[in-house]
Amino acid sequence: MKRSRERAASELFAAVYPRLAGWCRRLVDDDETAHEIASEAFTRLWARWTSVDEPRGFLYVTAANIVRDHWRKLERERRAVRRAGTEAAVRPSPEQADPSVRLLVQSLPERLRVPILLHYYADMPIREVSVLTGRKEGTVKADLHAARELLRVHLRRSLDHTL
Numbered sequence: 001m002k003r004s005r006e007r008a009a010s011e012l013f014a015a016v017y018p019r020l021a022g023w024c025r026r027l028v029d030d031d032e033t034a035h036e037i038a039s040e041a042f043t044r045l046w047a048r049w050t051s052v053d054e055p056r057g058f059l060y061v062t063a064a065n066i067v068r069d070h071w072r073k074l075e076r077e078r079r080a081v082r083r084a085g086t087e088a089a090v091r092p093s094p095e096q097a098d099p100s101v102r103l104l105v106q107s108l109p110e111r112l113r114v115p116i117l118l119h120y121y122a123d124m125p126i127r128e129v130s131v132l133t134g135r136k137e138g139t140v141k142a143d144l145h146a147a148r149e150l151l152r153v154h155l156r157r158s159l160d161h162t163l
Helices: 001-026 031-047 055-083 099-106 109-123 126-133 137-162
Strands: none
Touching: 001 031, 001 055, 001 109, 031 055, 055 099, 055 109, 055 126, 099 109, 099 137, 109 126, 109 137, 126 137
């Protein structure tokens, strides 16, 4: 039993880890952090191995949550730097100063954020997102539409303020 469990976990790791780490890499712009997030997702899966029905979905949703926490930590660090008055010494890159789609995606409610991350960042078809999130395909489509509309409004508002 233990041997087959280890084999199944090993096969899942070999099949999913490269794509999961690559997906995380696109979200966090850092190889080391991406691999840490993907590894942490597998660690959390392993701890719940016998109770998880859909391991691949669990991995992506867990990684999305860890990425969200990473983004929040980075934003807290940026605010702390600004509050300390050292912003002049530590200039943010132009990408960080611009309205970031990544930050806007982070600000979405989880109900909308997870389908956006899975569909657009992990390139999963709506059918697969539906299975992984346990929602009907029509609901996933509606959530994706609502998320895109929220992102569009926020981006438009951000661009209006910068002009």
